[in-house]
Amino acid sequence: MIRDYTIRNFKLNLNTGITQKIHLPSNFSGIDIDTVRLRCGSLRRYGARIGEFHIGSGVTVEPCQERVMLVRQNLGSNWSSIYSTGYNLTGYSYQLVSPVLGLLAYNANPDGVATNPYEVNVLCTDQKPILIDFLSSKTSGNTKLNTTTKTNSSVLCACFASNGNTTFSDQVSPYVCKGTRQGHYALVMKMEAPRKDVGGGGVVTSSTEVNVGGGGGGKLSRWKVAVGSVIGSGIGAILLGMLVVAMLVKVKKKAEREEMERRAYEEEALQVSMVGHVRAPTASGTRTLPIMPDDRYKNSHLNHYP
Missing domain, CATH: 1.20.5 (Single alpha-helices involved in coiled-coils or other helix-helix interfaces)
Structure with missing residues (x-):
């Protein structure tokens, strides 16, 4: 929708290389749009600068016959939350600490804007990348936020690809990220712990909130x-x-x-009795005591004692 509105309101009388401000309708309030039309050869030899984006020389535009139209987007605090929820930043345990900035490229006719616009690829190298300066006055005028986030090593660069993937990388310098192609970029910070008052994720723009996380x-x-x-x-x-x-x-x-x-078991098999202070096995009497006949006992008694 932003692309179509930008193309419809592009001023054809402006010279190539002149940046033009696009004023969106009220239902897109909070989004800042700049656009510029460039020759592909000039862009490749000299690079370009539009808003917070610094495109180095040696860039490749595919496909491009003669001219390309660059559209720079600053989605602001309100609209940036769409990327926080759509790309599930909370699932990665990250939250936005800057507005989402976008750089998109579309084909352009030699004498104006193409009636059938389509996105073209702007490709750079790691040696000569696209630099995104989030300290630009168009991004944020809050110097306290810049100073606080600058000293926080947990702040990373996030690139939101059109296929729904999100990649994270370190800053090349405080509040400056790099990219190798067109797309949307933002600064994110690792969340220490999930908070109940944070829903699907949002944009943190105050210095106090940033200081809480780091x-x-x-x-x-x-x-x-x-x-x-x-x-x-x-x-x-x-x-x-x-x-x-x-x-x-x-x-x-x-x-x-x-x-x-x-x-x-042993005591049951063999009776035990106490002999003094000692336990000793005992057996019941089984022998029959001998008995002497009475007559013989008497005779022997008489013979022995007259």
Whole structure:
């Protein structure tokens, strides 16, 4: 929709290489659009600058017969949230800390704008990339936000591809990213922890919110993790010790029970009685005592004692 409106309102009387401001209708308020028409040969030899985008020399435009129209977009704070939710930045644990900036290229007729516009590819190299300067006055006039985010090493560059993929890379310098083709770019910051007041993700534009995500908050979180790990290890060691003691007690009781059963069996088979302070086995009497006849006992008694 932005492309069609830009092409319909492009002023053909402007010379090639002159940047033109496009005023969108009220339902697109908050989006800033600039466009410029360039010769493909001039763009390849000298590069170009449009808004926050610095295109180095040696760029390749495919396909391009003679002229190309570059459209620079600044989606602002409100419209940038579409990329935060559409590309699921919260799923990557990131949140926007800058508006989303876009650089798109379309084919152009030699004498004006093409009646059947289509997107063309602007390709650069890592040695001569496209630089995106987020410190530009058109991006943000909040110097406090710039200073705070500049010192935060967790801020990365995000590139939103047209196929729905998102790639992250380091900044080449504070608040400056690089790209190798046209597309949409933004600065993102790693979220320390999900907050209940953050829905599908949004654009953080105040210095206070940026400072909450970085600075001393990370150190405090690491300290809490360290203390929690020590406490958790101590509790785990105590529980493990209690488990070992319980197992030993169970084994000891089992051995004592088996010993008692063995002793009970032996005592049942052989009676045991106390002899003094000693337990000794005893057996019941089974022999028949001899009995002397009475007559013989008497005769022997008489003969022995007259």
